[in-house]
Each structure stands twice: as C-alpha cells, then as structure tokens.
Amino acid sequence: MNSIEKNINELNKLQNLQQRSHWMNELHPLGKLLLSVLYIFIVVSFDKYKVVPLIVMSVYPFFGFIAGELSFKEGIYRMRLILPLVLFVGIFNPFFDKQIVGMIGSVPVTGGVLSMFTVMLKGFYSVLAVYILIATTSIDDICYALRILHLPKVLAIVILLIYRYFGIMAIEADRIMTAYKLRAPHQNGIHYKAWGTLVGQWLLRSMDRAENVYESMLLRGFTGDFRIRKKKVRIADILYPIIWLLAFAFVRYSGFFG
Amino acid sequence: MHMADALVAPAVAGTMYVLSTGAAGVSVKKVREENDPKKIPVMGVMGAFVFATQMLNFTIPGTGSSGHLCGGMMLSAMLGPCAGFLTMIGVLLVQCLLFADGGLLALGCNIWNMAFYGCFVGALLIWKPIMKKGATRAKIILASILGCVLTLQMGAFSVTLETLLSGVTELPFSVFVATMQPIHLAIGLVEGLITAAVLVFVHEARPELLWGIGEGKAKEGKLSFKGTIVALAVAAAICGGAISLFASSFPDGLEWSMEQVAGTSELEAEGGAYETAAGIQETTSLLPDYAFKDSESAVGTSFSGIVGALVVVGVCVGASYAFRFFRKKDKSAT
Numbered sequence: 001m002n003s004i005e006k007n008i009n010e011l012n013k014l015q016n017l018q019q020r021s022h023w024m025n026e027l028h029p030l031g032k033l034l035l036s037v038l039y040i041f042i043v044v045s046f047d048k049y050k051v052v053p054l055i056v057m058s059v060y061p062f063f064g065f066i067a068g069e070l071s072f073k074e075g076i077y078r079m080r081l082i083l084p085l086v087l088f089v090g091i092f093n094p095f096f097d098k099q100i101v102g103m104i105g106s107v108p109v110t111g112g113v114l115s116m117f118t119v120m121l122k123g124f125y126s127v128l129a130v131y132i133l134i135a136t137t138s139i140d141d142i143c144y145a146l147r148i149l150h151l152p153k154v155l156a157i158v159i160l161l162i163y164r165y166f167g168i169m170a171i172e173a174d175r176i177m178t179a180y181k182l183r184a185p186h187q188n189g190i191h192y193k194a195w196g197t198l199v200g201q202w203l204l205r206s207m208d209r210a211e212n213v214y215e216s217m218l219l220r221g222f223t224g225d226f227r228i229r230k231k232k233v234r235i236a237d238i239l240y241p242i243i244w245l246l247a248f249a250f251v252r253y254s255g256f257f258g
Numbered sequence: 259m260h261m262a263d264a265l266v267a268p269a270v271a272g273t274m275y276v277l278s279t280g281a282a283g284v285s286v287k288k289v290r291e292e293n294d295p296k297k298i299p300v301m302g303v304m305g306a307f308v309f310a311t312q313m314l315n316f317t318i319p320g321t322g323s324s325g326h327l328c329g330g331m332m333l334s335a336m337l338g339p340c341a342g343f344l345t346m347i348g349v350l351l352v353q354c355l356l357f358a359d360g361g362l363l364a365l366g367c368n369i370w371n372m373a374f375y376g377c378f379v380g381a382l383l384i385w386k387p388i389m390k391k392g393a394t395r396a397k398i399i400l401a402s403i404l405g406c407v408l409t410l411q412m413g414a415f416s417v418t419l420e421t422l423l424s425g426v427t428e429l430p431f432s433v434f435v436a437t438m439q440p441i442h443l444a445i446g447l448v449e450g451l452i453t454a455a456v457l458v459f460v461h462e463a464r465p466e467l468l469w470g471i472g473e474g475k476a477k478e479g480k481l482s483f484k485g486t487i488v489a490l491a492v493a494a495a496i497c498g499g500a501i502s503l504f505a506s507s508f509p510d511g512l513e514w515s516m517e518q519v520a521g522t523s524e525l526e527a528e529g530g531a532y533e534t535a536a537g538i539q540e541t542t543s544l545l546p547d548y549a550f551k552d553s554e555s556a557v558g559t560s561f562s563g564i565v566g567a568l569v570v571v572g573v574c575v576g577a578s579y580a581f582r583f584f585r586k587k588d589k590s591a592t
Binding site: 086 | 260262263264265266267268271282286289290299301305306309344345347349352355356357358361362363427428429430571578579582585
C-alpha cells in the first residue's frame with residue numbers, strides 16, 4: 001500500500017469515527033477543543049523529572065479510548081510521525097545528563113534517563129489527546145468551535161476547502177496510480193515520459209471534482225461563510241470538561257503525586 | 259521540521275502563538291482589503307497542493323537523510339505573502355489534526371518556522387526584489403532556490419532555539435546548530451529546485467498569476483484562469499502522487515541531525531539537574547520503604563511513587579471499562 005492509499009484509509013477511518021452516534025461525539029466541540037488544548041498544556045508543563053504525576057495523567061487518554069470505544073492500535077499508529085523525533089530528542093539526555101539520581105536494585109538511574117522517559121510520555125499523551133479530539137469531532141465542528149473563539153472567517157473557510165480538496169485529489173491520484181501499476185507491472189515507479197499525460201488526466205478529473213464541490217457549496221447557499229446549526233449547550237457539555245480540568249489541576253498542583 | 263508538543267515548553271509555545279497570531283491578524287486584514295472572491299478557491303487548491311507535497315520525503319543523496327517540502331515560498335510566489343501565510347496556517351492545522359504531523363500546542367512554533375519565514379521573508383525580501391524588473395526563467399530559478407534555502411535555514415535555526423529554550427534536551431547549542439543547519443541546507447536546495455520547476459511552468463503558462471511581477475512586463479497567458487488552476491493541480495498531482503513512489507524511508511533532517519550527534523557526543527552533564535532532582539525526592543514518596551537505596555543522592559523519583567501512579571491508572575482504566583459497560587447496559591435497557 002502506497003503512502004496516498006494509507007492517508008486515504010486514515011482519513012476514511014477518521015470520518016467514520018466522526019460520524020458515529022456516540023455520546024462523546026455529541027459533546028459540544030468547543031468544550032472538547034479547549035479540554036484537549038489544556039490537557040496538552042498541562043502535560044508539557046510538568047518538570048522533566050516528574051515521572052509519577054505524568055503516569056497519572058495517562059488516565060485521560062485511557063478514559064478517552066475506552067469510553068469512546070476507540071482503537072488503541074489506531075492511536076499508536078498515529079505516533080509514527082512524532083515517535084522517531086521524540087525518541088531522538090530524548091535519547092540525547094542520558095548522554096549529557098549523567099547525574100545518578102537513584103538506584104533500581106543495582107542499576108543506577110540517571111537524570112537523563114528520567115527526562116528521556118518524560119519527553120516520550122509527553123509526546124505520546126499529546127498525540128493521543130489530539131486523536132481523541134479528531135476521532136469524536138469533525139473538521140466542520142472544530143472550525144465552528146474556532147469561529148466561536150473568533151477565528152477569522154477567511155481562515156475557517158480555507159481550512160474547510162483544504163480539507164475537501166485534499167480528499168478529492170488524493171482519491172483521484174490513488175485511482176490513476178493503481179491503473180498505471182496494472183498496465184506497467186514491472187516498472188519501478190512511473191516513467192518520466194508518462195508523467196505529463198498521466199498527471200494531466202489526473203489533474204483534470206481532480207479539478208472537475210474540486211470545482212463540482214465548490215459549485216455545490218455555492219448552490220447550497222454558501223455565501224462566503226459556512227452555516228452550521230448552532231449547537232445547544234447542555235449541562236454535560238459543561239460538566240465534562242470541568243470535571244477533567246479539576247482532575248488535571250489536582251494532579252498538577254496538589255503535590256499528592258509528587 | 260514539524261515540532262511535536264513534547265518538544266516545547268508552555269512559555270515558548272505561548273510566545274510563538276502570540277507572534278503567529280499577530281502575523282495572521284495582519285494577513286487577514288490585508289486579504290479582506292483585497293476583496294477578491296476568486297482567491298478563496300485558489301487558496302484551497304494551493305493548500306491541498308502543499309498538503310500533498312508535505313506528505314512526501316525527498317531523499318538527499320550522500321547523507322542518508324531526507325526532507326519534505328516546506329511550501330511557504332511556493333505559496334507566497336503564487337498568492338502573495340498574506341494569502342500564502344493564511345493558507346499555510348490551514349495546511350499546518352489540518353496536518354496536525356488529521357495526521358498528527360506536528361503538535362496542537364506547537365502549532366504556533368510550526369506556523370512561525372515554516373509559514374512566516376517562507377511567506378513573509380521569502381516573498382518580501384527575496385522574491386519581490388528579484389522580480390522587480392520582470393520575471394525570467396533564470397530569475398525564477400534563482401529566487402526559488404535562494405528563497406527556499408534561506409527560509410529553511412531560518413526555520414531550522416528557530417527549531418533549535420525553541421527546543422533548547424524549552425529545556426527538553428541537554429544538547430549544547432553549538433552542537434545542535436552545527437548538525438541542524440547543514441542538513442537543512444541540502445533540504446532547502448532540493449525544495450528550491452522543485453519549487454523552481456513548478457513556478458517556471460506557471461510563468462510560461464500564466465505569468466500574470468505570479469505575485470510581485472510588474473503587470474506591464476507580464477507575458478500574455480496561454481491558458482485560462484481555470485486552466486492555470488488545473489496546471490497547479492497537475493503540479494500537486496506530480497508531487498503528491500508520482501514522486502511519492504520514491505518517498506524515502508529515511509528519517510528527516512531533524513531526526514538525522516540528532517542521530518549523528520547522539521552517536522558521537524561524550525560531553526559531561528552540567529547545570530541544575532542535581533538540585534531539581536533533589537527537590538523532587540522530598541515530595542515523591544507514596545511508599546517510602548520501596549524508595550531508591552541512595553537517599554543521600556538526588557533522587558528524581560521513587561519506585562513507590564511509580565507503583566502508586568500505576569495503581570491509580572489501573573483503577574481508572576477499570577472504572578472506564580465499568581463506565582462503558584454500564585452505559586451500554588442502560589442503553590440496551592431503554
């Protein structure tokens with residue numbers, strides 16, 4: 001499977017998750033967005049040696065995946081982009097911070113090892129928190145939440161258009177690639193002489209689709225701003241983020257977990 | 259060059275959000291003043307184009323490393339600095355949310371490192387002065403390569419500064435910079451060549467669509483507006499599809515730099531780590547009998563604390579499953 005197919009599959013899976021009828025999907029997007037941002041903010045604010053409270057902070061992603069009926073496998077798969085980077089940044093620390101801060105049995109533990117561990121945990125948690133958000137909230141709803149936070153209209157429209165055009169282009173690209181591979185089974189990649197005709201057809205179809213999407217939006221009453229039905233704020237929409245934020249604040253500031 | 263949330267401290271992230279928001283505010287104002295409804299779909303298509311190209315890694319010969327397109331320079335040459343900057347913000351936000359490429363908290367840093375330099379510095383200080391007296395093939399190639407190299411160097415330098423200021427790595431500044439900059443020089447050259455190829459094509463097809471070139475100097479276009487949009491999509495298709503077949507499995511520049519340094523560095527630790535860890539020892543002891551042996555040294559954490567934390571997590575995980583079970587039971591009952 002090539003990278004485009006993988007991205008399309010990932011996109012489709014996310015869209016299916018976003019369209020589920022689930023209580024987490026029905027929560028107000030503003031609350032979920034703010035909760036995710038504040039969770040990440042609190043997680044990265046921990047000192048580099050504070051392993052214990054960081055472990056406790058894993059409760060939020062665990063709850064999100066279990067109660068939200070999300071796949072741990074998918075969440076872990078999303079770490080592929082940040083995992084190498086976080087690992088390499090963290091891996092320096094044992095080389096430079098060699099102060100022995102304790103022993104586990106006869107094995108010495110250095111400050112660098114602890115800080116490497118916390119960097120990795122912070123990386124994992126932030127990716128998982130964003131996954132919980134995007135798996136239960138559509139891009140349209142996120143843009144709606146951002147508009148409540150006074151994100152400029154033009155920026156919100158551009159985000160929505162990029163999202164739509166990307167999907168269309170990627171699907172067309174994948175179909176043409178498959179057709180080419182079936183006709184040229186022993187070639188390693190597309191021959192440069194075929195790029196023009198191949199990509200030209202791909203482009204025309206993609207643009208036809210993209211223009212259709214944009215014209216459809218205009219026909220459905222798109223006048224430069226997107227109309228999303230105002231979401232009613234229920235008690236659960238307020239309680240859910242507040243309870244979590246209180247829990248985060250307790251772990252972060254009470255000192256109970258060190 | 260996308261930074262993850264784990265690499266930035268809240269203060270650094272907040273500062274970069276403020277700076278990026280300021281630049282976005284100016285851009286929104288300028289785009290509103292232009293009042294060009296055609297620009298919105300072009301921004302959408304160009305954003306999708308950059309999105310497609312940023313999914314790819316280009317192998318840099320002889321280094322074992324790879325990099326991907328920044329796209330800021332290309333967007334600014336097509337849309338101008340303000341519309342280009344807003345488009346890049348959209349691309350970075352969607353990438354972060356959909357594919358976990360870059361963090362939500364680090365978005366301000368990523369916007370600054372990739373969008374601000376590419377769009378504002380690239381467009382106003384490099385592209386515009388070179389194109390002042392009209393565009394030629396050679397000028398476009400020069401501006402593209404120069405713009406990509408310089409803006410990527412600035413971005414890489416900012417990544418180094420932001421990571422070090424956040425205090426997540428013990429790497430010395432000089433070593434970090436010395437490994438980050440050269441690899442991004444090579445990436446910049448590759449990006450410059452690809453950008454030049456696309457912009458030369460656009461110049462030959464519809465020169466009036468390139469930003470910052472005198473209208474009197476512009477040649478008559480051979481394609482319609484719609485045709486040019488199609489041409490841009492072709493370029494997106496080439497970058498997003500055909501070249502992806504050759505996408506590299508090597509780590510990107512930042513990862514490569516760190517790998518190189520980690521393998522050779524033997525520097526001694528220094529700074530306040532000892533004192534910080536000693537502070538942690540005093541507050542971390544849920545089960546003190548199981549604490550580390552050497553209580554005289556600076557104990558960063560304790561075994562007892564970790565056990566306690568794991569117990570708490572275990573209880574919460576069990577509670578989560580129970581929550582789901584009872585919720586389903588309630589649902590089936592009703």
